Amino acid sequence: MDAKLRKRHKIIWIVLAPVLMVLLIWVAKDLGFSQNSEIVKLETTSSTAMAKAENEKVSAVLLNNQERSILEIVVKSPLRSTSSVVFALTGTQERETLLGQLEGVGSYSFQVEEGVKGIIIKDPIKKQSILKLEF
Amino acid sequence: MGLDYKLVLWNKHKKTYDKLIALGMVVYLVLFVMLTLVFNPEGTAETMIIRAFGSLAILMLHIILIIGPLSRLNPSFLPLLYNRRHLGVSMFLAALIHGAFSIIQFHTLGNVNPIYSIFTSNMDYGSLTNFPFQVLGFLALLILFFMASTSHDFFLKNLSPSVWKGLHMMVYLAYALILLHVFLGAFQQETSMATTGILVIGFFLVAGLHIRAALKESKVDAFKGEIDANGWLKVCLVDEIDENRAKIFTVGRERVAIFKYDGKLSAIHNVCKHQGGPLGEGKIVDGCVTCPWHGYQYLPHNGQSPPPFTEKVATYELRLESGMVYVNPRGLDEGTEVEPVKC
Structure with missing residues (x-):
């Protein structure tokens, strides 16, 4: 490289490195690494099933014990979507509250507020609703 | 050397490196598919292809980006630099497959042009977590396409090395777009400490090596030798130059290589x-x-490529006094014959 290209190269990296670092930190702080670990250990023996809804692929049970409400979601067969994110539907307006991501067949538990009317699973990449269950 | 243009200037070493590139790509893809089938068997084939080729392209881009600074910091990496162009084109092909399958899967089922759909299907440009990250990937793919299609010596010769090299520095913009594409896209959907960590380490490696190499070059550029009464620059003792090798000095704003x-x-x-x-x-x-x-080759006494090639570089006059080498900072026209100094 000649002197001009060397200088351009140096300036590019001295600018790019901190700018990119700030941008990545800014984006990464909202990534929510703990989201999937929000799966709550539940003592089912002391919980009462308040509501239940299911179809051939997913079942959702709203459990309640004295301390909190737990929404237990069981994915029975693959959803065949690029990405599956579950939201709780609350209130008469069916406000959507993000619960977390479903990564495949299995059981998931989420602590929820009172007044959950159902769930909706969406594919955020395709911007499509995959399924909706109402209690 | 570029007397005429052939599609690919194969030689024994290039063939070996290209086989290694192809083998590495195949091994990565097979491993990716096997691990996906074990840990995420319910995924679709399209998703697997998109992820496999996307992650492969990012891995290859990191390797490509560290070859340059590694070669400047340690000459033993130079053979990789010699073969970097084919690695770049292979990386573009992997990125193209990722991009093509993504467009097919996400943008061809609507009633608008798929390319138009990339820019308009999600207009949430003000959002961080829902940013239309596919736009960033598409723009990066366009840059990589431009680079791959102009990578041939034909364009290098006709654009001039300086312009060509400057244009190909757009790979750094593509790298930034790709990092943001992944952080705003894949990581928002499937947040994983492991994959995020790997990419962050990759970024620090690439940026760190480039800055370190640039600082090393700056040291050479900052060389200020002693100038004698005739305006000649005192550079080094003749014994400091190894046989059949050179020492590099900055003379004015240019670098001069003194060969023994x-x-x-x-x-x-x-x-x-x-x-x-x-x-x-x-x-x-x-x-x-x-x-x-x-x-590329040049004759040391006149800076000319041996016939039939026509490349020429500037030459400089030297003087040797009491074992000390002096160089005339005023360079001569490219290809000018200069009587070598006996030592």
Whole structure:
């Protein structure tokens, strides 16, 4: 490289490195690494099933014990979507509250507020609703 | 050397490196598919292809980006630099497959043009977590396409090495777009400490090596030698130059390589006419200064490529006094004959 290209190269990296670092930190702080670990250990023996809804692929049970409400979601067969994110539907307006991501067949538990009317699973990449269950 | 243009200038080493590139890509893809089938068997084939080729392209881009600074910090990496162009084109092909399958899967089922759909299907440009990250990937793919399609020596020759090299620095913009594409896209959907960590480490490696190499180059550029009464620059003792090798000095704003060979000293401009490779980091092979990047050759006493090739670099006059080498900072026209100094 000649002197001009060397200088351009140096300036590019001295600018790019901190700018990119700030941008990545800014984006990464909202990534929510703990989201999937929000799966709550539940003592089912002391919980009462308040509501239940299911179809051939997913079942959702709203459990309640004295301390909190737990929404237990069981994915029975693959959803065949690029990405599956579950939201709780609350209130008469069916406000959507993000619960977390479903990564495949299995059981998931989420602590929820009172007044959950159902769930909706969406594919955020395709911007499509995959399924909706109402209690 | 570029007397005429062939699609690919194969040689034994290039073929070996290309086989290694192909083998590495196949091994990665097979491993990716196997691990996906074990840990995420319910995924679709399209998703697997998109993820496999996307992650492969990012891995290859990181390797490509660290080859340059590694070669400047340690010459033993130079053989990788020699073969970097094919690695770049292979990386573009992997990125193209990722992009093509993504467009097919996400944008071809609507009633609008798929390319138009990339820019308009999600207009949430003000959002961080829901940013239309596919736009960033598409723009990066366009840059990579431009680079892959102009990677041939034909464009290098016609655009001039300086313009060509400057244009190909757009790969850094593509890298930034790709990192943001992944952080705003894949990581928002499937947040994983492991994959995020790997990419962050990759970024620090790439940025760290580039800055370190740039600082090393700055040190050479900052060389201020002693100037004698005739305006000649005192550079080093003749014993400091190894046989068939050179030492590089900054003379004015340019770098000059002083070669020692067959009991003689000659000085030429350090920048190769092909891609701006550092001639002084090469060595004398068959009586010719041989560029360490792509093997272009020049005669040390006149800076001319041996016939039938036509490349020429500037030459410099030297003087030797009491074992000390002096160089005339006023460079001569490219290809000017200079009597070598006996040492």
